[in-house]
Amino acid sequence: MCLEEVKRTVLALKGMDQQMKSMLKEIPAAPYLLSIPGIGALSAAVFLGELGDPAHFHNARQIVKYAGYDPQESDSGSWVSRKFISKKGRWLMRKYLFFMSMRVVVLTHYFKTYYGRKLGTKNRVGQLPRRKEILCAVAIKLIKVIFALLRDKRRFDDTGGPVTVLSQGA
Numbered sequence: 316m317c318l319e320e321v322k323r324t325v326l327a328l329k330g331m332d333q334q335m336k337s338m339l340k341e342i343p344a345a346p347y348l349l350s351i352p353g354i355g356a357l358s359a360a361v362f363l364g365e366l367g368d369p370a371h372f373h374n375a376r377q378i379v380k381y382a383g384y385d386p387q388e389s390d391s392g393s394w395v396s397r398k399f400i401s402k403k404g405r406w407l408m409r410k411y412l413f414f415m416s417m418r419v420v421v422l423t424h425y426f427k428t429y430y431g432r433k434l435g436t437k438n439r440v441g442q443l444p445r446r447k448e449i450l451c452a453v454a455i456k457l458i459k460v461i462f463a464l465l466r467d468k469r470r471f472d473d474t475g476g477p478v479t480v481l482s483q484g485a
Contacts, residue, residue: 335360344369348461350470353418358411362461365408375462382408384455398438400451409454416454423473429456 336356339345348359363369365382372378379385383404402409419426433449444452464471 347464352422369465375459412454
């Protein structure tokens with residue numbers, strides 16, 4: 316009986332996955348987002364669902380703030396703390412952006428080099444950043460790249476050099 320329930324659940328999940336992929340094909344912004352290696356159908360669907368219409372945002376900083384990734388710091392006259400993200404935005408979007416940033420660091424040369432550069436830098440106090448802080452920086456960079464792709468209606472191309480985007484016809 317339990318095995319039948321598991322089989323029925325697996326079939327239902329496959330059906331929902333196919334339905335989500337077919338609905339993504341109807342969204343004009345989805346192909347540009349899916350062109351980035353490491354971003355799958357589920358991540359693209361959650362990101363676009365939480366974002367809404369990308370045309371409502373005039374720059375990438377607005378999306379960063381909307382997601383809750385805008386850096387803040389707490390300081391007084393005698394000390395300055397580390398920067399942290401505000402977490403005032405959409406928690407599901409922030410969660411999936413973090414997952415996407417982990418995947419793009421592994422799968423794309425552009426984000427891998429950005430991650431490597433961030434590993435070697437120190438903050439203004441002289442401390443090395445934590446890996447989670449670097450992944451948050453990668454998520455912010457990913458938002459900027461996604462915004463540029465959606466704005467210019469282009470696909471991501473990671474050829475090993477600096478990031479370039481190809482037009483839709485290429």
